[in-house]
Amino acid sequence: MLDLFPPLAHNTLVVLTGAGLLGVAAGVVGCFSFLRRQALISDAISHATLPGIAAAFLLGYAVWGEGRSLALLTAGAMASGFLGMLAVRWIREETRLTEDTAIGTVLSVFFGLGLVLLSVVQSTSAGGQAGLGSFLLGAVATMTTNEAWTIAAVSLMALVTTSVLFKTFGLACFDPDFAKALGWSTRRLDLAMTGLLLVVLAIGLKAVGLVLIIAMVIIPPAAARFWTDDLSRMVTLSGAIGGASAVAGAYISAGFPNLPTGAVIVLVAGGLFFVGLLLSPRRGIIAEALSLRTRRRREAVRIALLDLAERRSLDPRSIKALRSAGYLDPVGEATSAGVAASATALRDHKAWQGFVLRHPEAAADMADWGHGRPPVGDSPAGGVGPT
């Protein structure tokens, strides 16, 4: 297991820095498309980069006899990713096809074109060792120091741009109409946000690979969302989760050269997501299960109180519920608290029934609190479910 922790050479440190900054940038930039419910647009963009990569390689090979420069390949990736993004937008806005169809079309057709171009690359004499395969699943093991510095620098630029435009981006996510009223062009803001996304996706291809890079812009925001409702906190946390999983994933996969870096990074991020899913105080599995129990118990007490108020006979479960709430003494008589509570429960119940009869539509809306928590307090709408 010792090779899990390779000695940190200078190169490794640089690579980890690059991967970490990339993770932070992806987590931060991803928040905005996540909040605008467009998480999967990055799927189209990342797949759409492949033809650009292959074409850039062929161009470089034809002009300089060498196509493997990261800058050239990334520029190609960005160009075709940008075209893919425009194509998604055109299909969504100008045809009757829906966004999911637009994304599916663009990602598969662009990627198909990329595969065709790759088969051309294979047949050139630079063929086999073109190393373009590492763009599919990512490999930090083969990353040079220069490449790592480039990734770090571009990620940093994306971070700075985002922090300058942070407030506007937030506005565009939550209140696009207000942003428009303030004089911002919705189209341009959309372009800026998706453009940043594109930059981060393209620069991350080498490290994470284009199949899994979208996880870097989806999972950290989704994981951060478990813990906060505040935009700046969410963005910070998402950046931290992205950075941590990128560093950990790159570190682990550096020790196992045949373990694709992208996959390991995604699994680490998925682990952090799972922690939130389990433990989040407001959206987590455990909290939800506990609150379900509380709600069930409260509902049992309420039903029992109604029985008590209308002097129906109590079944053993109702007796147990009332006893544990302190509304019934050991002999089986209602305590004074129990009498008061049962009167309140009956009054609430009748008020609610009257309301339902008079305003059936409004009542239906209010009763439908789905899986969420009922309003705080023993208000009729909160305590009385649809019966």
Added chain:
Amino acid sequence: MTLGEFLTIDAPALVIAILACVACALVGNVLVLRRQALVGDAVSHAVLPGIVVGFLIAGDLAAGPMMAGAVIAVLVAAGAVELLRKLARLEPGAAMGVVFTVMFAAGVVMIETAVGDRVHLDTQHALFGSLEASLWIGPTDLSSLADPAVLAEIPPQIPMLAVVTLAVAAVMVLAYKEIQITTFDPMLADSLGLKTKSVTIGLIIAVAITAVASFEAVGTILVIAMFTCPPATARMLTDRLQSQIWLSVLIAVGVAVTGYAAAAWVPALMGLPSLGAAGMIAVIAGIAQTLAMLFAPRHGWLAKRRRRSAALPA
């Protein structure tokens, strides 16, 4: 190119491509209308760990265990997406993105660690497919088509894909009414007592089986393209479900043949090495869809523009 060469090299690849494209396009019609085109994308990634586990248990690349593993993996994924939507209140796209990337990553790591180099089960292979590698050894001329000894040598993907395609078509015919109503009017379906949920689960299972049967031969990307492009192209051309389905099948056959020809035959005529056939079929499907989006008689971009300018006062 002799007839024997055609039967050995091109015919099996063509038949496989056509069968896979038709099966995917049939299922894709429902996906596109339900705004679930990306379910095809998600499913074809999420099946990976199931396939690997099926392989590890069975010890070889038999279709049965892999299929079972894939279906289980997809049901797990669908359950997880539901959980994330309900509990974590994630929007469906993000929930799908989280689930399928994590499952795909798990599959990739399993391949690299558990399966090792024992098989040709590698990720690039799953993406690209190996249409060109499916050969029918033996036939020399048309009489071979009646020779049982030679027929026994046809690539195993052909009978498997034929069964899957027929099964998908049969289910579409038998459950046509249910599919139609649950797709277009889920509330009516509920009030009629149709099991909307079982139709949805059945759809996901159909997607998984079609995807797994197809992508060993043609690769994940072509599978996603075929789930989306032929139905979307047909959707641009017609408003009726039945004509959309027939059209999408025709388009699927057309792009499969054209794409294969453009990848294998056209470069050969010009003396160049052949291109990736799966990728080329996807590209042709994209071109067909683009043409439909631009020039479709009623819903196309040009027709809409013309109507818009005609509606303006002169």
